[in-house]
Amino acid sequence: MTPRLLALFLLGLSLVARASGVNRPTRADLQKALELHERSVVRVIAPRRAGPGVIVGSAGQVLTAVDHVSLETTEVEIGGKRLPASVVLANAYLKVAVIAAPSGTYPSVPVKVLPDGLDGQWLIGVVPGRGKKPAEPFTAVARRDKQEPFVDVDLPFVPGSPLFDTQGRLVAVVVQRRPGGCRALPLSAVKLQLASAAAGTP
Secondary structure (H helix, E strand, O other): OOHHHHHHHHHHOOEOOOOOOOOOOOHHHHHHHHHHHHHHEEEEEOOOOEEEEEEOOOOOEEEEEHHHOOOOOEEEEEOOEEEEEEEEEEEOOOOEEEEEOOOOOOOOOOEOEOOOOOOOOEEEEEEOOOOOOOOEEEEEEOEEOOOOOOEEEOOOOOOOOEEEOOOOOEEEEEEEEEOOEEEEEEHHHHHHHHHHHHHOOO
16 A cells, blocks of 8 residues: 555544543434444455454454454455455554555544544444345444554454444444454554554654
8 A cells, every 4th residue: 555545544533522421323323334334344254264353444444353364465355355465454463454455445434533442332233144144233332452552342343343333433443352352453542553654663
């Protein structure tokens, strides 16, 4: 990805104020998250592992778990087609990666970066259906993890899965399974890493 595209992507991850109220997501909120999931979640494929990722940039940037990528060869499956992808960011400590599909226009999700974190916020994730069963949205409250900047979610979402807020905006990505749930990384941490990469700092 060129520095210009990376800068545009960073602009897309704009900061917004913390949402007022902590009401449980409504049925309409769940439906919106499900529609976004079906439209923008893709499959990221490395030689030894594969898993979900979510399109976060209309130019083809995909956010996923670091386990699903390889510096040697990584592909992204979009609309039934496997496309080569380049690795923009891969951080083993944060367990997150950003890859870029070939130049084009893609259905990205709206994003929201909360500068104050996600502790106590309702999140919506989607569990893909098996066989003929449809995908289902589920809700959980994010709790601050002992290890910053992660949050814990008491639902077993797969690494690479997106987590949405009640307004249907991507706020975190699942990076690791844990007993009884999963660990997720807020977009604020992803933005910091991308800014460091754009500036050429480790």
